[in-house]
Amino acid sequence: MKFLPTKSAHLIFLLVVAGWTGIARATEKPNFVIIFTDDQGYEDVGCFGSPDIRTPRLDAMAAEGMKFTSFYAQPICGPSRAAIMTGCYPLRVAERGNIKQVHPILHSQEITIAEILKTQGYATACFGKWDLAKHAQRGFHPDLFPAYQGFDYFFGTPTSNDRLVNLYRNAELIEPNSSMATLTKRYTDEAIGFMQRNKEKPFFVYIPHTMPHTRLAASEQFRGKSKRGLYGDVIEEIDFNAGRILDAIQEIGVADHTYVIFTSDNGPWLIKNKEHQDGRLPTDHGGSAGKLRSGKVSTFEGGIRVPTIVWGPGRVPAGTTCDKLASTLDVLPTLTALAGGKLPDDRVIDGEDITHLLHGEFDKADIDKAFYYYLRVHLQAVRQGNWKLHLVRDARPSGAAPFANNQHIGPADRVGFDEPFLVNLADDIGETTNVAEQHPQIVTRLLALAEAMREDLGDYDRIGKNMRFFDPIDAAITRPPVPAPRK
Numbered sequence: 070m071k072f073l074p075t076k077s078a079h080l081i082f083l084l085v086v087a088g089w090t091g092i093a094r095a096t097e098k099p100n101f102v103i104i105f106t107d108d109q110g111y112e113d114v115g116c117f118g119s120p121d122i123r124t125p126r127l128d129a130m131a132a133e134g135m136k137f138t139s140f141y142a143q144p145i146c147g148p149s150r151a152a153i154m155t156g157c158y159p160l161r162v163a164e165r166g167n168i169k170q171v172h173p174i175l176h177s178q179e180i181t182i183a184e185i186l187k188t189q190g191y192a193t194a195c196f197g198k199w200d201l202a203k204h205a206q207r208g209f210h211p212d213l214f215p216a217y218q219g220f221d222y223f224f225g226t227p228t229s230n231d232r233l234v235n236l237y238r239n240a241e242l243i244e245p246n247s248s249m250a251t252l253t254k255r256y257t258d259e260a261i262g263f264m265q266r267n268k269e270k271p272f273f274v275y276i277p278h279t280m281p282h283t284r285l286a287a288s289e290q291f292r293g294k295s296k297r298g299l300y301g302d303v304i305e306e307i308d309f310n311a312g313r314i315l316d317a318i319q320e321i322g323v324a325d326h327t328y329v330i331f332t333s334d335n336g337p338w339l340i341k342n343k344e345h346q347d348g349r350l351p352t353d354h355g356g357s358a359g360k361l362r363s364g365k366v367s368t369f370e371g372g373i374r375v376p377t378i379v380w381g382p383g384r385v386p387a388g389t390t391c392d393k394l395a396s397t398l399d400v401l402p403t404l405t406a407l408a409g410g411k412l413p414d415d416r417v418i419d420g421e422d423i424t425h426l427l428h429g430e431f432d433k434a435d436i437d438k439a440f441y442y443y444l445r446v447h448l449q450a451v452r453q454g455n456w457k458l459h460l461v462r463d464a465r466p467s468g469a470a471p472f473a474n475n476q477h478i479g480p481a482d483r484v485g486f487d488e489p490f491l492v493n494l495a496d497d498i499g500e501t502t503n504v505a506e507q508h509p510q511i512v513t514r515l516l517a518l519a520e521a522m523r524e525d526l527g528d529y530d531r532i533g534k535n536m537r538f539f540d541p542i543d544a545a546i547t548r549p550p551v552p553a554p555r556k
Contacts, residue, residue, distance in 0.1 A: 098271040103275050139393065163537040182273065194273070209228070282338070336361070336367070336371045339355050444466075
């Protein structure tokens with residue numbers, strides 16, 4: 070049985086004003102919508118600098134809300150989903166059978182955002198790619214589907230669309246090998262219908278889009294319309310449908326107590342581009358990280374810093390930009406706080422409540438906050454403030470397997486470090502120049518942070534004291550258990 074926080078009372082205050090009785094908006098629990106794209110690069114939105122991809126609805130969302138320019142996910146798909154659902158670094162969460170998979174198989178005793186919000190009276194639904202019950206379209210664990218992780222309703226697919234998409238409604242397969250060109254619109258249609266049906270209660274809607282993870286496909290309305298080729302078509306269709314979500318929220322009359330978060334699960338998949346370049350050609354099927362270095366499956370900034378926009382009329386100050394450190398880890402504690410819930414007290418949660426940032430109170434930001442860059446079970450870097458320190462590592466680190474020989478990124482980024490590599494991201498966003506010798510005290514401080522995290526969470530060569538295992542495990546194991554290498 071899962072641990073769930075005690076359900077709190079759902080308080081409703083009735084006002085009578087000029088003969089009208091209604092619900093006091095200030096006391097209502099807010100609605101939450103998360104739009105989570107797959108492999109969309111930092112620069113693949115107009116307001117984040119895209120020169121060729123048109124995103125008028127996301128640009129307007131940013132103009133009406135807040136851009137986050139130092140917002141982080143994880144380097145690849147499954148870990149990012151585990152992080153946003155649990156508020157924890159993927160290495161921390163328990164998995165079925167205790168094996169730390171490339172794409173986590175989330176243990177049933179882990180607690181998701183949806184489970185916490187359900188204790189607060191929320192209607193919860195997921196529309197899109199789940200990827201937490203095994204990274205497979207067949208042979209996954211049906212008892213780890215969204216319905217068993219806190220969601221009332223699911224319309225989507227078990228995992229990535231590398232070859233095909235099998236479409237499910239709740240636990241029922243409704244369309245084997247579904248048309249990928251229809252998915253973005255259909256996820257959105259279903260999400261809008263769910264919001265309309267549940268507008269009288271608080272709702273949590275999670276929309277993890279299948280694309281722009283390849284294979285790519287766009288509907289007839291968008292196919293062939295973008296200067297950036299098929300990749301641009303896909304992003305422009307996502308943009309249009311993000312706008313439909315915002316319109317629906319306005320139309321059903323809940324905009325004044327709804328937060329919408331748009332973000333991506335990791336950086337662009339550069340292997341889909343010519344010569345691993347940043348996506349810019351019409352024939353490139355991967356995205357662009359812009360000035361950031363590298364892309365997906367990398368702990369350089371291009372791999373995990375993602376374009377993020379938060380919208381909430383009357384709550385999120387319009388036209389603002391937040392460059393404070395934040396990440397998908399912070400989503401669970403923030404939504405929990407806004408809903409009036411409580412975090413579980415029997416485990417470590419890595420994220421923090423960033424409500425103050427959403428509301429423009431940047432002076433309340435934690436100046437000591439740090440972010441830790443893990444690739445698989447390997448801690449590779451740490452950031453605090455504008456300082457980022459790459460730790461000593463081999464060019465082919467065993468802790469990053471099966472990405473030790475990393476073919477997903479360009480050859481220039483398949484590097485190791487013989488000594489700590491320090492950059493000031495405010496001055497060197499491309500992570501080109503090591504300034505460690507000029508700032509030894511900062512190196513010492515960041516190394517201490519990294520070592521403390523290694524003790525707490527773990528690393529490729531040790532089990533962290535707060536790494537979670539809910540299934541019986543051999544006490545003699547001293548390293549994170551990972552899948553056996555393929556022969």
